[in-house]
Amino acid sequence: MPLDPRSEPARTGEGRPPGLPPGRVEQLRARLRGRLVRPGDADYEEHCRVYNAMIHKRPALIARCADVADVLAAVEFAREQGLMLAVRGGGHNGAGLGTCDGGLVVDLSLMRGVRVAPESGTVRVAGGSVWGEVDHATHAFGLAVPSGIISTTGVGGLTLGGGLGHLSRRYGLTIDSLLAVDMVLADGRFVTANAQQHPDLFWAVRGGGGNFGVATSFLFQAHPVDTILGGPTLWPLERAEEVMRWYREFIPTAPETLTGFFAFLVVPPAAPFPPHLHLQKMCAVVWCYTGDPAQADALFAPVRAMAPALDGVQTMPYPALQTMFDALYPPGLQWYWRADFVRELGDEAISRHVAFAHRLPTMHSTMHLYPIDGAAHRAAPGDTAFSFRDARWAEVIVGVDPSPDKAGDITTWTKDYWNALHPYSAGGAYVNFLMEEGQERVQATYQDNYARLVEVKDRYDPNNLFRVNQNIRPSTGTPLRH
Template sequence: MQHAAEKQPLGGSDAGAVQAFASTLRGKLIDPSDDGYESARKVYNAMIDRRPRLIAKVADVADVISCVNFGREQNLRIAIRGGGHNAGGLGVCDDGLVIDLSSINYVYVDPAKKTVRCGGGTTWAAVDHATHPFGLAVPSGIISTTGVGGLTLGGGMGHLTRQCGLTIDNLLSVEMVLADGRVVTASAGEHADLFWAVRGGGGNFGVVTSFLFKAHPIHTVYGGPMFWALEETAEMMRWYRKFITTAPNTITGFFALLTVPAGPPFPEALHNQKVCGIVWCYTGPLKQAEKVFRPIRAFKTPILDFVGPIPFPALQGMFDQVFPTGLQWYWKADFVRELSDEAIALHILHGSKMPTWQSTMHLYPINGAAAKVKNSATPWGYRDAVWAQVMVGVDPDPANKEKLITWARDYFNALHPYSAGGAYVNFMMEEGDDRIRATYGKNYARLAKIKKRYDPKNLFRVNQNIKPAAK
């Protein structure tokens, strides 16, 4: 049965309505007849190929209000696009209206209060650039071209998770446009139920036009990648699973299976070699860093060691050029509580078959500070997990699409029995309602009730969708 809000969108006879809508915007409204349409509809993941009816490159909050009202009144499917990635391509839709927030891009740092406010279309590169001169940082991901909005609303994990918690643990408030066109601020003291929901519930509850974060005194860290030969993966994984579960919160490192890029700064002898690695980030006193890393280096000498003092924004942007926009991506993910010997053997079996040099597997530690928060405190329901695991097939050539998908699915299916059940929503493609429910677990019912209150007709459903509660 077709949802009422999934009727065929505006046709040629509705040109007057579109023209009237366009006149309300300070930003630009793009349709398939415009020269810029093809570039405007493209997203970070080139495996996603969707053709929206309209793309609104909004200039401000007033534009967002107009878009939401127009989409609701015209029964249009609405997709919300921030400033960055979105693994599943959920920032664009077929036949509907895309609200593109990329022009709402600003950062304001209050060094006295140690807070950062930024627009809904901002990238983390912009945040890092603005905060670094003040010796501050906001916990985010590991690639600086990622958008603030998508990463935050899904939870947010990266180099500072063990030190400072998830991004949502450092979110103080949001300004957002609701399905009925109202603008509200959600925080611990205002619309507290909505504030709870957006800290991990994705874009289900409205269009977030600004974020206010708590920042931390972080400037230069001790970090970077260490690589070991692929044949040493089992030994390194066994060492790593013990180390990262007992290490102080000032140090984090995500484990990876990857292929060494064929170019500088990597030694030519390692080019295109499949390896295992750990990308480190230590935020303790720099004068103690060498001592902290001495036993790490002593356990097994890496074949490549690029770890040392580095400005935090440089660490954040270290992999941007490896993963530019426009690649084919296919993601599969799980939360993991234990890394058993059986699981390690499967990682080696499938990781050694990475189909392209950009394909990879990461195990992100989400213990430490992030684990001190209760599962019910935010929608992120896996605070007791130790890692967020992801395997991604990546390549620029569309001809390799099926090869990427098959490898990632086979890898995922082999490891899924050893997982905690759900997955990080920002690492999920469109995988169905059961998978979404598994990801939110006991928090799903509460999310569904809040969804009913703020978006009862499920206007915002181009996402990892939480359906409004029936009662």
């Protein structure tokens, strides 16, 4: 159930946005069951903050929506006033595309709730929920919905971009388990998009991001997942080339019940890592096995034959794996990331990876390779807006640090690393890992699907109200003023 918005702090000060009719702002405030946060309110700065502390934007209004009626009112207001509109769910977007300067933020974080139907295995999730809430609810029934690797990630943003994580090889992307989505459209309509209703919109939202409306609710098909075998195996960085070559051969031939993403990292100085490994630069594979426990020893025998310096693989509830990295990446860190899809992991690319791994600039900085095969390959590139179904990995290079003083260092390292590896990539990137990198990168991400996405955009948002995103630009309509 949504939090009671009346329990929030009372507004102080007038905080009336300049250039907006005072009467209309008051009308919007009165229509909301949630709250309208304005400059001058005691908690305005708090609600301006997003997950990536490198992003600092100051919206004119923040509508903390409590229900669909609030979202309808906020979208109507932005459309009528010609305001830039940003939509914030969990707030993890690295590029900060859940906020904007001088516009209206539709904040869904009060719209939380998960309902599991154990008979059908379906899960209804409110648009402001985070994945940890879904995992908690579904685990009670021995179920899970494929998602990412950090439980504080928002359901909406991850889903609309595709959804890569621990269960991708077994059950596909998050969008492959999406049955329906409820949306508020730019023209004020409230619709359900699924295979029967608005099928063009349903196709587009499965990977096309927040370009087509505000997703207020999702319906997923969950899958049997309960206790798993998971955790990290670590090797010294001096063995990284050897381990990467072994990994590129092992993962594609492994059963779909086993996945593991490769990483470069600096070992955190905390449990469960032993003190002699603290702050060492290492390479790792983080595993998740959802198959028959009786086959686990044989399956992990090649892993253990690689003699890891740390074998952290153990039996655990699936939500424990999902929360393993939450404490390492709390809100408020500086983030800069760049990404690509990868079809082949050749020897020269591996050598370049290892060279930049030796230059990891901070303890939180990393590089991940997420496998895209198994069940994720069963859909064709044109079946959903997510088009890189033939890729083998999604690569993301991540510069992270708590201190703003390190922002330049982590950004430079990330860009240099990406520039060195991009020639070996498939050309596009997972949309959820893009910064604001320009229209050419957006089009490369959708390949041949981009033209069809423009057609859907023309139909549902011809004036580009929903443009604070990796934008699909309409070919028709009159652009809204900022």
